[in-house]
Amino acid sequence: MTKHSDFTKARKSPFWSETVPPKIDCQQLSADLSCDLAIIGGGFTGLWSALKARERFPDASIVILEAGNIGNAASGRNGGFCAPSISHGVSNALARWPAEADTLIKLGRRNLDELEEDLACYGIDGEFEREGKLNVAATPWQIEGLKSTKASYARCGIQADYLEGDALKMRLNSPKYSAGLFEPDYAQLNPAKVVDGLASAALKRGVEIYQYSTVTGLAPAKNHVVLATASAVVNAKQVIMATNAATPLLRRLRSRIIPIFDYTLVTEPLTDAQLSAIGWQGRHGIADSGNQFHYSRKTADNRILWGGYDAIYHFGNKRDEALQNRPESYRRLEENFRETFPALPDVGFSHAWGGIIDTSARLTFFVGMAMQGRLAYALGFTGQGVSATRFAALAMLDMLQNVKTERTELRMIRSHPVPFPPEPLRTLAVKWAQNDLAHEDKTGRRSLMLKTLDRLGIGFGS
Numbered sequence: 001m002t003k004h005s006d007f008t009k010a011r012k013s014p015f016w017s018e019t020v021p022p023k024i025d026c027q028q029l030s031a032d033l034s035c036d037l038a039i040i041g042g043g044f045t046g047l048w049s050a051l052k053a054r055e056r057f058p059d060a061s062i063v064i065l066e067a068g069n070i071g072n073a074a075s076g077r078n079g080g081f082c083a084p085s086i087s088h089g090v091s092n093a094l095a096r097w098p099a100e101a102d103t104l105i106k107l108g109r110r111n112l113d114e115l116e117e118d119l120a121c122y123g124i125d126g127e128f129e130r131e132g133k134l135n136v137a138a139t140p141w142q143i144e145g146l147k148s149t150k151a152s153y154a155r156c157g158i159q160a161d162y163l164e165g166d167a168l169k170m171r172l173n174s175p176k177y178s179a180g181l182f183e184p185d186y187a188q189l190n191p192a193k194v195v196d197g198l199a200s201a202a203l204k205r206g207v208e209i210y211q212y213s214t215v216t217g218l219a220p221a222k223n224h225v226v227l228a229t230a231s232a233v234v235n236a237k238q239v240i241m242a243t244n245a246a247t248p249l250l251r252r253l254r255s256r257i258i259p260i261f262d263y264t265l266v267t268e269p270l271t272d273a274q275l276s277a278i279g280w281q282g283r284h285g286i287a288d289s290g291n292q293f294h295y296s297r298k299t300a301d302n303r304i305l306w307g308g309y310d311a312i313y314h315f316g317n318k319r320d321e322a323l324q325n326r327p328e329s330y331r332r333l334e335e336n337f338r339e340t341f342p343a344l345p346d347v348g349f350s351h352a353w354g355g356i357i358d359t360s361a362r363l364t365f366f367v368g369m370a371m372q373g374r375l376a377y378a379l380g381f382t383g384q385g386v387s388a389t390r391f392a393a394l395a396m397l398d399m400l401q402n403v404k405t406e407r408t409e410l411r412m413i414r415s416h417p418v419p420f421p422p423e424p425l426r427t428l429a430v431k432w433a434q435n436d437l438a439h440e441d442k443t444g445r446r447s448l449m450l451k452t453l454d455r456l457g458i459g460f461g462s
């Protein structure tokens with residue numbers, strides 16, 4: 001049995017926030033104003049929207065209204081895995097949009113290329129590393145899963161190397177895993193550095209940012225939208241809603257996402273000898289193949305970030321800040337960490353935190369319009385928004401400009417996920433799906449209920 005660490009000593013805030021200089025210094029909105037574009041939410045989606053809008057409209061007045069401080073939510077709390085995908089992976093694209101999967105795959109890879117170029121062009125040191133990702137398997141059915149993923153990747157022209165034995169041990173030496181699939185084209189970044197860099201680039205280009213300025217209501221007016229905050233009003237010709245897992249300001253979107261809490265630990269820095277003991281020599285990220293999966297990666301100073309597994313939903317869509325700290329999940333994370341890395345029995349954890357994921361029933365974001373084409377929104381990124389938010393920002397701007405592009409014509413973009421049922425059915429459905437997913441992880445058998453949901457294109461995950 002694992003002897004647990006004393007998590008009261010771990011800092012309960014994202015490790016990333018300590019790697020950037022003091023937070024962006026922007027005040028609360030204190031006087032009414034008018035602008036061409038108001039963006040609600042200062043995470044990746046809002047920041048990319050602001051920068052891409054500036055590129056398209058050099059003279060437009062652009063304002064970001066952020067409820068807390070820039071990057072306080074998912075964008076400053078995530079694992080920093082930056083996928084070459086806009087569709088929550090290749091398998092999700094093939095399962096839900098087989099006819100346009102090739103296009104989704106192509107656009108996802110192009111988005112990652114362009115994201116890398118944008119970071120360089122804005123001069124952002126986001127610790128961007130395109131060092132690949134290793135997916136590992138612990139059971140015979142997971143090994144079969146990796147082999148079939150390799151086959152479908154090959155059909156789509158994506159390189160992935162199946163590894164066993166010494167070839168696997170050179171990337172990860174853990175008694176828990178007997179096979180791996182290495183995807184060379186996968187990136188990681190430091191989310192807080194990227195948030196900070198995007199916000200600084202936006203400010204430098206004349207975007208106004210107001211922090212601690214929660215938008216409490218939206219109302220259509222003759223030629224604009226009125227955004228209410230506690231201290232002042234904004235009259236905006238157009239609006240982008242980039243509020244992710246928060247309760248959507250548009251009532252009709254409330255059943256399309258559910259808030260799922262995800263938790264992360266970060267270790268103390270590891271020595272070269274410790275890294276060599278676990279065979280983790282490169283800078284690639286690692287994820288396991290379970291439905292309840294862990295993601296792990298190295299930080300710049302060689303700590304291990306170890307997150308995932310638990311995906312916690314609270315009755316009635318509770319989003320209380322206090323729920324971002326969950327000792328029970330930290331203990332489970334530690335147990336699984338020790339099992340994966342028995343060669344690191346004494347490594348301590350310096351940080352532990354949680355965050356909220358906006359889960360949609362198809363696992364990808366969706367985009368839409370409201371208020372007679374004056375407002376665009378993008379929500380539902382589930383656990384893969386670090387790269388997809390950039391693409392979603394471009395799609396929203398296309399829609400606000402009323403132009404047809406390869407993005408706006410995608411079925412993925414033109415459709416919405418099915419709604420989650422109301423409570424108490426919602427909690428029951430989530431619990432049922434989670435039980436069946438955990439059972440599949442133990443036995444390799446997918447339940448009838450999950451197979452039925454697969455056929456209907458409905459999923460649950462993080």
Ligand SMILES: Cc1cc2nc3c(=O)[nH]c(=O)nc-3n(C[C@H](O)[C@H](O)[C@H](O)COP(=O)(O)OP(=O)(O)OC[C@H]3O[C@@H](n4cnc5c(N)ncnc54)[C@H](O)[C@@H]3O)c2cc1C
Pocket residue numbers: 040041042043044045046065066067068069070071072073074075076077078079080081082083213214215216242243244245246247249262263264295307354355356357381382383384385386387389
């Ligand atoms: C623990 C965790 C790990 C993750 N790991 C990964 C990963 O490794 N890779 C990956 O691709 N994705 C990951 N994700 C998901 C990814 O972080 C998100 O998809 C992405 O950051 C979403 O960006 P966003 O800007 O849409 O949302 P957010 O960053 O949540 O920003 C939304 C902002 O809107 C603000 N807001 C909300 N309501 C209002 C309002 N009414 N008025 C004003 N402001 C408002 C909020 O304060 C918030 O700052 C993870 C998420 C979590 C929580």
